[in-house]
Amino acid sequence: MPELSKMKKPDVKVVLLGDMNVGKTSLLHRYTERKFKDTISTVGGAFFLKQWGPYNISIWDTAGREQFHGLGSMYCRGAAAIILTYDVTNWQSLSELEERFLSLTDTANHDCIYALVGNKVDLTDPKAHQSQDSDVASEDRTDSEDMRTEPQLPTPPTSPASLSGVMLQKQVTPEDAAALYGRILRYKGLDETSSQPAEKMCFETSAKTGYNVDSLFEALFDLVLPSILRQRNENQESPTVDLEECRGSSNKRAKSSCC
Template sequence: MMAETKRKADLKVIILGDYNVGKTSFICRYIDGTFQTKEPTIGAAFFLKQWGPYNVAVWDTAGDERYTGLSNFYCRNAGAAILAFDMTSVSSFESLWARFIPLLDSALENCIKVVVGMKMDLLDNGMSREITVEEATRFSREINSHIDISKLPKDPYFETSSLKGSYVTEVFEYIFNHCLPLTEAQKKQADSTGIVDLSKSPATTKSGKKCC
């Protein structure tokens, strides 16, 4: 892992949110294509992905308040942030503004912030929604006032289920298409599964951006 982290990635993506909202299961669903329940993240976990010719670093941070200082460190130079909350927990949504948005002061100036409602499957099973689509969408617009949202394909808000795999890949593709645009030929070659071992692959950095 140490050898891999010496490579500069084209994009750094950070995922933030309260303890137990499902951040690690969300990333595992995207990386491995499976649903996994994991022990709480301590500090941060680091994953590598390849998107066409680009290398992407994905950082999963701990949601426990005692690790807030570490999360601030891991946000440094992030080009994109996923702000995750449990749609059945209003407190997890309120924490995004109170605890996690301030951490992104150390991210890149043009960092896109995508708000993601987790555990959509719980709503399908009869649990009550505590945050409306309108509230979450409005919040996603407010925190991206530095970006021309009219140029995005949709508002930076998604509702997902890691258990069922619903709209998980779409979140990452939304981010990558904004931060690392591909030609049509590159899109056909883009790998949407698996982790890339950058320590064994040839240098593929073609972007002038250094996001992490």
């Protein structure tokens, strides 16, 4: 484990919230590791640090299971952006966002940005089988070339639809997500006319194919940039004291005064 003094300090925090099995962890792995893999349910929460240009963004993956529900409020504390995630083939996963998870965001920053993300769209829409993110497609091609020289185990299917090739019915439409986004703004007391419009903050993604995943995270990172710059300015105006540095300087003064 690296020394705490040498770890990069995050400039801003992004948190993923949503019910279990909606694919939060898979979305994060697709973005950070450029590939899809089956995952087990997150216990508590997991922390990832993403370097975005000169900035460091912490991304928190939270557990969707009921027994870890109370931890969500702690993870949301001080968040600059929250990704509320649901499964497009499961209406209940959307309603859970409003019923269980929205109140957890009360500890986020007052100017927190909210995005609604419908994952697993590859199960309902053939166009999601072709990734929109060129670098993800390039990575997939590289993986295919590597398989010629080094055998790899195939990725296990994630649903019956993957086995049959039959598209599932989408239970949550973009209009449903946009309506919930409007209710989130009203719950937060935010002015809808000055907030980001629903069409910019509601996404449909596929962690399995990479569809829209990069677009989601890059759009959010662009939107939290003002928060990063404001926080850096505040830190410059009120710099923190480095205790290790103070100890070192006091030791030098003690040695120099000694006969």
